[in-house]
Amino acid sequence: MPKHKQKSKTASKAKHKSMSPSFTSPDIDIGISTSDRKKIAQGLSRFLADAYTLYLKTHNFHWNVTGTMFNSLHTMFETQYTEQWQALDDIAERIRALGFVAPGSYSDFVRLSSIREDGQDGGLPDWKGMVQQLVSGNEILCRTAREALKVADNGGDDPSVDLLTTRLQTHEKYAWMLRSLLE
Numbered sequence: 770m771p772k773h774k775q776k777s778k779t780a781s782k783a784k785h786k787s788m789s790p791s792f793t794s795p796d797i798d799i800g801i802s803t804s805d806r807k808k809i810a811q812g813l814s815r816f817l818a819d820a821y822t823l824y825l826k827t828h829n830f831h832w833n834v835t836g837t838m839f840n841s842l843h844t845m846f847e848t849q850y851t852e853q854w855q856a857l858d859d860i861a862e863r864i865r866a867l868g869f870v871a872p873g874s875y876s877d878f879v880r881l882s883s884i885r886e887d888g889q890d891g892g893l894p895d896w897k898g899m900v901q902q903l904v905s906g907n908e909i910l911c912r913t914a915r916e917a918l919k920v921a922d923n924g925g926d927d928p929s930v931d932l933l934t935t936r937l938q939t940h941e942k943y944a945w946m947l948r949s950l951l952e
């Protein structure tokens with residue numbers, strides 16, 4: 770490899786170290802430029818971190834919800850976290866197919882996620898507070914998906930566009946269903 774190429778690759782790697790996923794196969798050629806693949810993988814990694822954090826929050830609330838709404842919310846949260854759990858795998862595997870390492874540790878997810886992970890030291894919210902947090906979490910996922918979708922669309926990455934469009938429809942629907950409980 771020519772020297773100048775090695776240099777620029779190292780420099781760009783250092784620059785994006787904190788937010789960017791690492792290459793596993795920098796030289797793969799699936800018809801999307803390396804820099805576009807990297808930007809798309811970065812957007813998908815942020816989305817995966819948000820999706821994992823929301824999955825965990827929804828499962829936590831399934832366990833800990835109390836009150837007169839217990840039965841319906843316990844069941845509703847289970848339906849949502851089960852579907853979300855399945856989707857995590859598709860997102861991570863899409864990052865792998867683009868040639869990057871998928872984030873998969875709690876520290877990665879905390880670093881990359883836009884969703885605040887509330888400790889339980891101050892006590893759990895009541896059922897309304899839980900629903901409000903899940904509305905907000907689903908809305909955050911929609912915003913992160915929209916950002917990633919634009920990048921995937923600009924790079925001509927149809928499978929990522931397809932995946933993100935499906936997730937967007939799902940999280941917009943969850944946000945609406947949860948929001949309706951508060952009206």
Ligand SMILES: [Fe+2]
Pocket residue numbers: 831847
């Ligand atoms: Fe359960």
